[in-house]
Amino acid sequence: MLELQYHSYQYYSYIDLEKLKKILEWDAIGEVNLYENEKTMIYKIDRSKHIRLSDLIELIEIDLIRFHLGQLLLLFKKLLKKVKLMEDQNLEHNYFREDRIWLNLKNQTYFSITYQKIKYQISFTGYQSKFYENLELKGVVDSQKILQIISLIIKRLKKNNIFLNKHRKSNHQIIDNIYEPILQSCQKGQIGDSINCLNTLLTKYSYNYNNQTVSFDDRLIDEYMYSKRKQQKNTIEKQLQKFIAKIDQIPLVTEQFMLEKIKEIRLNLKNWESLQFNDNDETLKYHQMLQIYRNKKNQIQQPAIALITEMVDNICEKQI
Structure with a gap:
């Protein structure tokens, strides 16, 4: 986050050690230590190279970092494809939440107060670990939970009038043509439908791979010159x-x-x-x-x- 050099630690319990080891071979983040007698695990995470989804959304909401609408669509697509890959590997998380989803930043890219092209992979923490605040809360099927998380993010952005551009000329168009179609696809409850929806939006609104923008986004020349x-x-x-x-x-x-x-x-x-x-x-x-x-x-x-x-x-x- 903002290329800040510090570490954080994430503590989780787990249930099945063998399943967990298989998961960690496929989806590891930071340094992981397992304590088998206590059935707990600790992640040590370098925050200059990783950012939680919950932190990213908060920084977008307070308008500190710059994040394109095109980057948001790409993020949603990456999240859905990650969960789809998990299903294909017969891996389960069961306890998704925004603070258990991480973006692993690559090639020395990082989020900033100016627009940046970001390269990253998605990782999850907290596999098999119940929510300490409510141990009675049952897990939700991963595909349903990730769709719920995406829906909640869109609803938060709508509620707070956040459209990921400075000029606010296209806000109603973004609601009608971007936010609402995503919400409707998530309500169907099928990851494939939402991935198809995002692909359609990226194509329809001229996703630019080099700048990670769609047609509603700010022009970078204006951002950097002024x-x-x-x-x-x-x-x-x-x-x-x-x-x-x-x-x-x-x-x-x-x-x-x-x-x-x-x-x-x-x-x-x-x-x-x-x-x-x-x-x-x-x-x-x-x-x-x-x-x-x-x-x-x-x-x-x-x-x-x-x-x-x-x-x-x-x-x-x-x-x-």
């Missing part, structure tokens, strides 16, 4: 990277804190200003967030330890 974003791009990215180097202690807290800073940058960028961080103030804010995290963790951890201890004692008592 955008003040280009002038601020390097400054913003250097500021964020310098900041990460100072505060990167607990990846989860660092990630949340950086998202807050990115939102602040976006507000200033909207007014064509470059936000200058005060190192001491921002370090203090980070440590305040870090302390809140530790307090919350302790509040949750103590009852959990007591509950687990009680469960273990009860099992041992029955086995003695």
Whole structure:
């Protein structure tokens, strides 16, 4: 994300080790460590080379990064084809969600505050792992879930009047000719129908492979000749990277804190200003967030330890 150099860690449980190993041979991301006794796994993910789908959509919504409509159509197509390949390999995920879908960036490409051509592959995390927030929630068939995710993204974009161009001349046309056909194809519940729909849209609206654009997208010559974003791009990215180097202690807290800073940058960028961080103030804010995290963790951890201890004692008592 914005070529920022830091790592995040993803923790998941799993059910069937042999099936999981087969999946990881086919769909690995980052560094993966398996802990067989605990039936858990940890991903270590380089965030300069990977971005979660959930983060990508949020950065699009706050209008920080530039992302073409043509790139969105291509992203949906890649997601559907990935799930179709899984089905062909008899592999199952069962617990898809936007934060378990990753774009693996290739050839040193990355998302930015200016339009970029992006090369990437799709990877999934969280195979076999129930949602910790609701362990009773049952898994959904992968093909249905990915169609639901695409539908929800389109609905969010519509609701927030996001059409992935600056000029807003074609918003109603984008709704009628792009968003609605995709929603209708997803409602049919068949991946093949949605892939065909996306192929039709890419052809009909003159998808340009070199620029990853369709006819509704901004002209790149206008973007690069007149955008003040280009002038601020390097400054913003250097500021964020310098900041990460100072505060990167607990990846989860660092990630949340950086998202807050990115939102602040976006507000200033909207007014064509470059936000200058005060190192001491921002370090203090980070440590305040870090302390809140530790307090919350302790509040949750103590009852959990007591509950687990009680469960273990009860099992041992029955086995003695």
